[in-house]
C-alpha cells in the first residue's frame with residue numbers, strides 16, 4: 001500500500017527491509033526484493049508521488065523540471081574555485097522516481113573499460129562489464145521509436161532487452177539537423193559513426209537512446225507501478241524524511257554496531273519516530289542524500305564529526321568524499337534553417353499543436369528529449385595535451401568528452417534559430433565532497449563537486465569546443481551554420497574564461513559512498529554494498545559507483561541496483 005504521510009502510517013509495523021529513497025536505486029531494489037513473497041519491504045521517500053503533471057511525462061519538456069521547482073531539492077553548490085567562485089544549481093530529484101523524474105532521459109552505459117574499472121576498484125569481478133551486461137538488460141525495456149520507423153542501423157539489438165522495466169528507445173521524431181549530423185560522420189574522419197554507444201564501445205557519433213516508453217518519460221517509478229503495485233509485502237511511505245540511521249547496540253558478534261533503525265519525521269520536520277528493519281536498512285537517498293544521512297548519524301570521519309559535536313559511532317573517513325561529476329558548457333551556433341525547436345518554443349500556436357498531439361497519442365515532436373544524436377569522443381593521440389598529462393580516461397574505449405546535438409534552444413528566444421552544442425568533460429579528474437556544517441538534519445548539505453579544479457578537465461572542455469567548430473565546418477553545414485551566438489572565443493585564455501564563467505554541472509554525481517575491496521581501509525561500502533564496519537546497513541544508489549563512467553548515470557544506477565537486489569536475495573536465501 002502507499003501511505004501519503006507518516007500520520008497515516010502504523011510505525012509499529014515490522015519490515016524485513018526498509019529502503020530510503022525512491023530514485024533509480026531505491027525503486028529498483030524495492031521492486032526486486034518484493035518479488036520474494038517472504039520478504040516484507042518498506043520504501044520511504046521524502047517527496048510525493050509526482051503524479052498528474054504533464055511536464056514530467058512529456059519527454060521534450062524535461063528541461064523545465066529543474067532547477068527551483070517542486071520536483072527538485074533545489075540544492076546549489078558551494079562557491080566553485082574552478083568556476084571563478086560561482087555558485088551553480090545542483091538539481092536533485094525529490095519524490096517517486098527521484099532524479100529520474102527530472103532527468104534529461106539520455107540512456108548511456110559508459111564503455112566496457114568504465115564498468116571494468118568498477119570490478120578492478122572493488123576487487124569483485126561481478127561488477128565487470130561482462131557480468132553487468134545482463135543487469136543493464138534486465139533493467140531495460142527497449143521499445144520501438146514512436147514514429148514507427150525502421151531503427152535498423154541506429155542501435156544493435158543484441159545489446160538490448162525488450163523484457164525489462166525501464167523504457168529505452170531511439171528518437172521517434174526526426175529533426176532537420178539529423179541528416180547533416182550523419183553526413184558529417186561520413187565527411188570527417190575525426191567524427192566516425194557509432195551504431196550503438198551502449199555496446200561497451202562508445203566512441204563516435206550515434207543516435208541517442210532515451211528513457212522513453214511509448215512516447216512518455218520512463219522513470220524509476222515504473223518499478224513501482226507494475227507488478228509491485230499489487231504486492232501486499234511492499235509498502236511505500238511518502239512525504240517522510242529520514243534524518244538518521246540509528247543503532248540499538250552491538251550485533252551478534254558483540255562488537256560491531258548494527259544499524260537497523262531509521263529516524264523519520266514528516267517532510268517538513270516535526271515529531272521524530274523510529275522505524276526498525278529486522279534484516280537491513282538500505283540507503284538509496286542518492287549521492288548527496290546518503291552521505292548527508294550518514295554524517296548526521298555519526299558515521300563519517302571522526303575528527304570532522306567531533307568538530308561539529310556529533311557523537312562518532314563509526315569512524316569511516318570516506319563518507320561524502322570523492323564526489324565526482326561531469327562538467328560542461330554550451331556553444332550555440334546560429335543557423336539559417338527554421339526547422340528547429342526555437343520556432344516552436346516561441347510560437348504558442350505551434351507549441352500547443354505539438355502538445356495536443358502528444359496528449360492525443362504520444363507522438364510528434366515532443367516524444368524525445370531535446371537531442372537525437374550525441375557524441376562520445378577522445379582527444380586525438382597526437383594532441384599536445386598528452387605531452388603534459390596522462391590519459392585520464394578508464395581506457396582506450398572511453399571518451400574524454402561528450403556532445404549532445406540540440407536542434408534549437410529549449411528556452412524562449414525572440415528570434416533566430418540555433419543548434420546548441422553542450423560539450424562536457426566525461427573523464428574528469430576533479431574530486432569534491434558532500435559535507436554538513438550543522439547538526440540539523442533538515443539543513444541542506446554542502447555540495448562541493450569541485451568542478452574544473454583540475455586543469456586537464458578545463459582543457460578537455462576547451463578542446464571539445466574547438467572540435468565542435470571543426471565539426472560544423474564540414475561541407476554538410478555549408479550555408480547553414482552562420483556563426484556562434486555566445487562564445488566566439490579563440491585563444492586558449494579567452495576560451496578558458498568562457499568555460500570558467502559559463503560551465504555547469506551535468507548532474508551526474510557519484511562515488512560519495514564508494515565501494516572498495518573488503519579489506520581496504522578507504523571506501524564506504526564493500527563490494528556487496530554493505531557499509532563497512534557496521535551491520536544491518538547497505539547502500540544502493542549512484543554514490544557507491546567507484547568510478548564515474550563517461551556516461552549519464554541512471555543506466556549505471558539501475559544496473560547496479562539490479563545486481564544489488566540479486567546479492568541481497570542471495571544473502572537471505
Ligand SMILES: Cc1cc2nc3c(=O)[nH]c(=O)nc-3n(C[C@H](O)[C@H](O)[C@H](O)COP(=O)(O)OP(=O)(O)OC[C@H]3O[C@@H](n4cnc5c(N)ncnc54)[C@H](O)[C@@H]3O)c2cc1C
Pocket residue numbers: 020021022023024025026044045046047066091092093094095096097098099100102103104105106107108240241242243284285286287289290293506507508509540541542543552553554555557
Ligand atoms: C537535472 C538532472 C538531469 C539528469 N539527466 C540525466 C540523463 O539525461 N540521463 C541519465 O542517465 N541520468 C541523468 N541524471 C542523473 C540520474 O538521474 C541519476 O544518476 C540517478 O537518478 C541516480 O539515482 P539514485 O538512486 O542514486 O538517486 P536519485 O534518483 O536522486 O534518488 C534519491 C531519492 O532519495 C530521496 N531522498 C533523499 N534524501 C532523503 C531523505 N533524507 N529521506 C527520504 N528520502 C530521501 C530523494 O528524494 C530521491 O527520491 C540527471 C540528473 C539530474 C538531477
